[in-house]
Amino acid sequence: MKNKYNEKHIINDQIKYAQIRLIDVLGNQLGIYSSEEAFFIAQQEGLDLVLISSKSEPPVCKITDYGKYRFSQEKKAREAKKKQHQASIKEVKMRYKIEEHDYKVRLNQALRFLKSGDKVKVTVVFKGREIQHVNLAINLLNKMSKDLYNFCDIQQAPLKDGKNMIMVLSPQKK
Template sequence: MKNLAGKKSKFRVNNMIHVPEVRVILGDGHQQIMKTQEALRQAQKEGLDLIEIQPNAKPPVCRIVDYGKFLYEQDKRDKEQKKKQKASSVKEVRFHPNTDTHDFDFKAAHAEEFLKKGDKVRATVVFLGRSIIYTDQGYALLERLSERLSSVAKPEGPAKLEGKNLYVFYAPDKAKIVALERKEKQEKDAEQKLLAAEREERLKKMKDAEEKRNAEQESSNS
């Protein structure tokens, strides 16, 4: 058991725990409410530390583990979480109220790809000059976009108009993305099987035609 007196820690450990009793998570996953002094003796007996992991619970929840190993695992989890947060970013696609169909489809496809990769998307309709009078077209465009992206995302609330920008945020829907990717894979596999069958059929016809020609040639020679 480590003596941590005078050391800063975001967790209360060993003699830093002053409550009369604690709920201890045991090694097999079971929980047991124990007097704090009893839990400390148990930790000392095992050569480990008593660490308070949920101070606001009643009674506080503790684990009996090696403090150094616990901090290492905690730091590892924190880094993984930060890595995931960093990997996800917000991408933006911009439209105008009079965006044509080709441009709309092109930008919607980009938004779809961003969402499939786990990024959020901000879709913005920019009103230049007097085009602000066409806000209805902007709302209609974003409704079309929401319908287009419904297989991979969901809007985070209604569209908002700020100044001359009308925007809405889309968050990736992981369940829908997985289902869509599974469907696309099945369709691709089916297409490949069909192409393979057609290729095999062509080869068979070529072989049959060649055998027929050879048979006719042998017949004429005889």
């Protein structure tokens, strides 16, 4: 019998193992059977034989309705995808001679990004001849990393990049 569904799963007579471990509809282990015997048992019940795991020895197959099995697998995949959080990089820009209040605003922005699970790229921008004050920018970035010490790990230490000084912070692993 040809697999009338998609080719992701191996079902029914496509299973070509000498011996398989068989599980019934309720999840009980029935024992070890030849794949032909298991397929015959599944046909007797009007259900499909689905290969669950080919990595174990012997491979595990389950007697189930393939349509329902496929639906439950897709549903699990959708649920897992919902729970994933794609960490993106958010940027906080400032100048090396930033005022204290403005610094606190940038600090709170970075903290909010880190708490939501995003990485933060902290950039100090230089204009014109300000590039000669690299040490002040490094001090400012180090101050920010110390202020956020409990919430982040330094992924990239302060680094000069053209007319910018960049540091990347990632959320702390729990």
